[in-house]
Amino acid sequence: MIREQWSGGEWEAYCRHLLSMRYDSNIQFIPARDKGDGGLEAFRFDGVGYQCYAPEDAYSMDSQTTSQKRKMTKDLKRLCDDIEGTCRLLGDVRLHTWVLMTPQFDSRSLVEHAQKKKKDVLDIDPRPKWLAAEFKVLVITDEEFASERARLLGQVETQLHLDIPDPDASLWGSGNGNEMADRVTTKLSVVPSLASDPEWLADYRDEMLRMFFRGQSQMDRLKVEYPTFHAAVDRRLKVVLSTLTMTVSSMGQPGTEVIETLVRRLTESLKSDAPGLSSVLCEQIAWYAVSSWLIRCPLRFRRVA
Secondary structure (H helix, E strand, C coil): CCCCCCCHHHHHHHHHHHHHHHHHHHEEECCCCCCCCCCCCEEECCCEEEEECCCCCCCCHHHHHHHHHHHHHHHHHHHHHCHHHHHHHHCCCCEEEEEEECCCCCCHHHHHHHHHHHHHHHCCCCCCCCEEEEEEEEEECHHHHHHHHHHHHCCCCCCECCCCCCCCHHHHCCHHHHHHHHHHHHHHCCCHHHHCCHHHHHHHHHHHHHHHHHHHHHHHHHHHHCHHHHHHHHHHHHHHHHHHHHHHHCCCCCCHHHHHHHHHHHHHHHHHHCCCECHHHHHHHHHHHHHHHHHHCCCCCCCCC
């Protein structure tokens, strides 16, 4: 399973967007810069507290779950160890629910851990002043905010398409560009259908390079003009490109079929991650990602016997 990687700051900002879109002025966010957030990222005035957490080592289910359990234990302990500070933070609010909001979780043991921590808090004697008569600990992902997520990632009125002028072949016709073209030609030359037709090989190579340079410009524009879209796309590309070498290595057939399969899969993922992007733009970015990998990765397709 490919696990999406978030930095802590990215996930926190993303969660704050989702929470503010749903609860508007009925939620208080807590800055962590001065003395930390005290085990809470935000709390609703009806008694629900949120902590947003993206494990940095979420490369396997075990490491991800271990980090999430550790975070849950640590932050609930902070709330309980500093009862007076928690009360000053919450005022008249009494928490009946504490929520860990995380990108994904796959183990029932995390839910079991949440139940254990709930009991630990309720068993404290004397009872913390900030604690409501009933209390529960929940784990959720952004799937609980489906409508807000769709609005956040689809803020344009119509699906976004970025028209970029067709890159000039001079970009890869001399100097470093020529080295790039030679590298792509070498890799594609192991494909019998391309190797047997030098003209088609040159055309296919030029189209790959054209998509690469067009995609670079599109990603630059996304970053400046549509940073939310760029963040969603960039996360997906990082995940896919980090595993692409292994993916291609496991495929028995070399060549254009592999490339087109990768582009198709990545296009569908981008449509899901950023529904506000047009299908054409998703496909163009997918071609950019695969061509970028083809240019930079040292792997060569296996030659057919």
